[in-house]
Amino acid sequence: WDVSDWTDYQVMGSESEQHSRSDAATDITEGQYIAYQGEVIKAFYSAENGCPTRSAAGYDYIQAVDDPVSFGQERRGHGWGMSQWGARRWAEWHGWGYQQILTHYYTGVTIELPGTGGPVPIGGVTLPWSDFFVTSNRVYVVANASDEASGVSAVGFYAMTDTAALLVTDTVGDDGWSAVWDVAALSDTTSTGITLSLLVADGEGNVQSQAETAHIGLDRQPPTGTMAAIHDAYTDTITVTLSSLSAADAGPGSGVQMMAFSNDGWAWEGEDLHHEDGSGGQVDDEDALNGKAWRGLAGTHSAGVWYGPYTYDLPPGHAYRAYFRLKTNNVITTAEVAMLDVVDNGGTRLLGLRRLRGTDFRASGIYQEFPVDFNYTDAGTAGLEFRTAFRSTADLYLDRVLIVGYPTNVVTNVQWRLAPGEGLKIVTVKFIDGAGNVSADLTSTVTLSDTSPPTGWRDFAWWRGGSTITATVCVLDEISGLNVDSAHYRFSTDGGEAWSDWDMATCTGISGTAEIQTITASGVPFGQPREMANRIEFQIADMKGHTSTAIYTVHILYLPLVMK
Known part of the structure; x- marks a missing residue:
């Protein structure tokens, strides 16, 4: 059956509107259900949930999730759970299967076989995101696995580069089926050609060898050799031309693809933000850009949110990216060490979101910039906040939050609008590769003078x-x-x-x-x-x-x- 994407109500199609593909999908998954902690969920969904989706109070499995395939889309519907159009984009753009899509939109769930589902278990790789690059030295691989009667006894995790290799066999499913793959010794790749697959076995020896796979690439090197120039040292126009824009990406790699720009006044130091009591303290840090950072110590400081600055400095009506410059001491843990978000209206309006595990960091004690995209359509009532929720599962340092305009394709010359006000203007340039790695700051300066009336x-x-x-x-x-x-x-x-x-x-x-x-x-x-x-x-x-x-x-x- 086809379901409409109308916002006022949803309607089931008639017999004449059946489609062979939806019929086939229904037949293949007949009887399967989505469960949370062993109970069938209430599977909210709507036509277009935007990015991020919305949390639903009282339903732990309906959490806001980052949904980049829906970024910039206007929400049509309540925004909870699965996005119909988002699911279609994941399937068409990235080749995701139904287990990957459902576990993406419904947090912490499993896809279960019914008691009459047949002897062969089902399974699928649900993390990392398929058709994306991994930018750290450890890959956290998560699987969905279910059996109709005897229960899943083991899940074997495999990676195929040139040849297939067994990573690990997980025989304890009480905490879910997962593995951590250390890829520090592997070379970066130019494409998402590494295949992650499973063998799922039940208690009676039945094996599922056709589980949903994931395809990833590796790229741990940010762009270097960056260049940019503003040829005029002085200007009386608020829009200037940046020229000679270029950067290099170490090969093999995903290649430099995007660039982004920031104005002075669009950066906030971690120690200058607001912080919940007991969640950390300011420290001197020679690796921080200004020599200082805000630090939370696991086991010493309590979990809490680092928030603010309640700014109106960004012009509304545009999309932006927030870069959180962070480091941790624990790059092995798969626990969530931080949740990054961008909010307005005193935290009630969520604009962007990202959750970080220790395995998302490339190396211990090394700062790394993590992006959170947000669409700032209109100014809210309390100013923008760029928040870091410290989980106290690992030490965490916040150096800076930098805001850039939403990245665009790399070109040689580009027009950029300076921040208002006379004086010396600093434009920060960032280059981004296909994996999302971002270059170090490159700055250009120009002096802006006012010679014209209103x-x-x-x-x-x-x-x-x-x-x-x-x-x-x-x-x-x-x-x-x-x-x-x-x-x-x-x-x-x-x-x-x-x-x-x-x-x-x-x-x-x-x-x-x-x-x-x-x-x-x-x-x-x-x-x-x-x-x-x-x-x-x-x-x-x-x-x-x-x-x-x-x-x-x-x-x-x-x-x-x-x-x-």
């Missing part, structure tokens, strides 16, 4: 209030910002031949703002002028004293009084 006059409007009118107009200054206290207006009733004295107007915002603001002229006494002869002129200066004006016609139509 611009962007728009959205003029007015309304009557008795014998006077109130008029509004929008304006901005992108560099030094508006002097909101300098807003004035004057008016004319003869087409601009004669004008009133300048009078004070009000302007929203605070002085120095580089955002669009609204000027309001209240109680303008036009009286009874001719319709086409009414004029109002607005004036405002920027913080450098450059003044701008704009004149508008006020069309007042007076209807004749008709008496009967």
Whole structure:
């Protein structure tokens, strides 16, 4: 049966709308069910869950998950559990099977055979993500395995590079079926050509050899040899050209594919954020970029969240990536050592998410930058937070959180918008390879000067209030910002031949703002002028004293009084 993706309700198709592929999938999986701690789950799903998906209170298996195939998609539905369109993308773009898709969207579940499912168990590799690169020296491999009657007795984990090799056989399934594969001695790869597979055996000797596989690549080297330039040392425009952009990627590897940029003021030091009591302390750290970091020690400090800064410095309406620069002492543990997220509205609006295990780090005691993508469609009510939930399962150091614009394909030249305000501007450039490894900071500088008055006059409007009118107009200054206290207006009733004295107007915002603001002229006494002869002129200066004006016609139509 095909299910619609409508948001108001969902409808099952008629017999005439059956499809051979969905029929085949139904037949193959007949009777199988999703279980959490041995109980059948309530499998919430909706059409388009966005990225990340949403958690559902009271259902431990409905946790928010990072869903990159759905990044930037508008949510259509409640957002809990499986995304119908997301599931389709995982299958079409990355070749995922149903066990991989279901265990991705439903946290901590298993796919189970019914009691009448037949003698052969089912199984599938569910982690790591298939068709992705691994960027650490240990691969945490997780399997789903189920049998209809006698129970699974063993799961053999295999890796095929040039030849198949048994990694380990797991015979204790109480904590799930998993293995850790040390790949430190293996070379990086140019593609996701390593196959991870299973042999699942039950208590009666039946073996499933056709389990769902996963295909991965290895790439542990970030791009190097980075280059970028802003040729003009001075500029009076807020948009500049970065040129000569290039980077190299050590071979074999996934190759440099993307680049991203950051403005000064888009980075926050770990020790300067807010921290829950008892969750760590500031330390001197020669490996940190500024010589200091925030550290949580497992067994000494309690689990807690490092949060803030409640910023409005990022322009809304764009996608971004947050890079958390972290290190740990334990790269062997498969326990979650941190959860990284980006939130707004005091933590009630989740924009981006990533969970980290010790095995996700390349090496002990070495800083590594982990990305969290977020789509900042509109500004919330409390400012953005970039949070690190310290789990106290391993020592954790937070050096810095750096925000970059969402990565784009590598080109030689690109336009970039500087942060508002005069003075020396620092642009940080990052290059990213196909595995997600990111280069060290590369900076270019330019000095920005304000030589132009405010611009962007728009959205003029007015309304009557008795014998006077109130008029509004929008304006901005992108560099030094508006002097909101300098807003004035004057008016004319003869087409601009004669004008009133300048009078004070009000302007929203605070002085120095580089955002669009609204000027309001209240109680303008036009009286009874001719319709086409009414004029109002607005004036405002920027913080450098450059003044701008704009004149508008006020069309007042007076209807004749008709008496009967």
